[in-house]
Amino acid sequence: MKKRFFCSFLGAFSLLHLPSFGQAQKIPKQLDALVAAYAKAGQFNGTVLVAHHGKVIFTKGYGLANREWNQPNAADTKFRIGSLTKQFTAMLVMQLVEKGRLRLDGPVSDYLPNYPKPNGDKITLHHLLSHTSGIPNFAASAAREAASRLPTTPQAAVRGFSALPLEFEPGSTYRYSNSGYILLGAIIEQVTNKPYAQVLAENILQPLHMQDTGYDLPSTIIPKRAAGYEKTAAGVVNAPYLDMTGPYAAGSMYSTVGDLYQWEQALYTTQLLSEAGKAQMFKPFKNDHAYGWNTARLLMGADTVAVLRHAGVINGFRAFLLRAPKDHHLVVALDNESNDYTPKISTMLLRVLYNQPAVGPEPEPQPPKP
Incomplete structure (x- = not known):
């Protein structure tokens, strides 16, 4: 990935x-x-x-x-x-922004209060969307590779990288990170109180008849x-x-x-x-x-x-x-x-x-x- x-x-x-x-x-x-x-x-x-x-x-x-x-x-x-999934996740986030349920400058802690501080207070949705959050790419780690055959949950996936130290100060540089988009999925679920798959279907796939x-x-x-x-x-x-x-x-x-x-x-x-x-x-x-x-x-x-x-x-x-x-x-x-x-x-x-x-x-x- x-x-x-x-x-x-x-x-x-x-x-x-x-x-x-x-x-x-x-x-x-x-x-x-x-x-x-x-x-x-x-x-x-x-x-x-x-x-x-x-x-x-x-x-x-x-x-x-x-x-x-x-x-x-x-x-x-x-x-x-x-x-390519990331395009759809970004669209779902932007739709929620337009509805006033999310803010691009809103910190992760606003939507996931249990996310470890102080990182959760300074990483914004913009940072996640633009791969400038500093969160390590957990999907590329040895631990993630070993667990890739086992089912997981968004909450468990977020716990897997949320406590890791940031690789750089949020917003200071770019580094591609699947972790950021996993975190965005968890935020979408938290805000809508629906599974990501359901939000995806209701807001993009069904309106566009992508059967x-x-x-x-x-x-x-x-x-x-x-x-x-x-x-x-x-x-x-x-x-x-x-x-x-x-x-x-x-x-x-x-x-x-x-x-x-x-x-x-x-x-x-x-x-x-x-x-x-x-x-x-x-x-x-x-x-x-x-x-x-x-x-x-x-x-x-x-x-x-x-x-x-x-x-x-x-x-x-x-x-x-x-x-x-x-x-x-x-x-x-x-x-x-x-x-x-x-x-x-x-x-x-x-x-x-x-x-x-x-x-x-x-x-x-x-x-x-x-």
């Missing part, structure tokens, strides 16, 4: 020769050729969706959703999306769910088991590319949040990180394009959502074989939309021998 950053240097890769941009009907063929090259190279196994000026022009699955049943990935395959998205409760039967895999020197194996009560509000959702398109389209409207609220949510702070999003400017020929993006990394799955709001372009890539190329593939697909050369796959490094 840890955040991974992506940088591309076009000179370091061989260019994939695609058909000229040409007419609009040729674009899907270019997109398919690009993703197929990565799939053939063993660097992508999942489903992608591309929207051009707000309209879906391409969606396709590659590889297998379930190897044991030889079930292919498809447009409606459900994937765990890891830290193929949800909180991955351990007991829930989820049709068309992809199995998660990892590559080893011995071949592809089932990903290690992870109880999804652990990632919680920081990473426990599943979705489809189509539902994530519906989510992204709603961000152009005020159905979920006012224009002022969205402006606050998308505003970059330290390290160009906004609330649940990373901001960037990508070079597209002679121009730069402002984008919002985020990765999701969780056992057996990789996810990436990349949007260019000015032009209403969107790329979603969901992978169930732990391939780390979803950021690169997404960026290359976006380049196709801007009539720029796309970069093909490099030879994949071989896993270390046991």
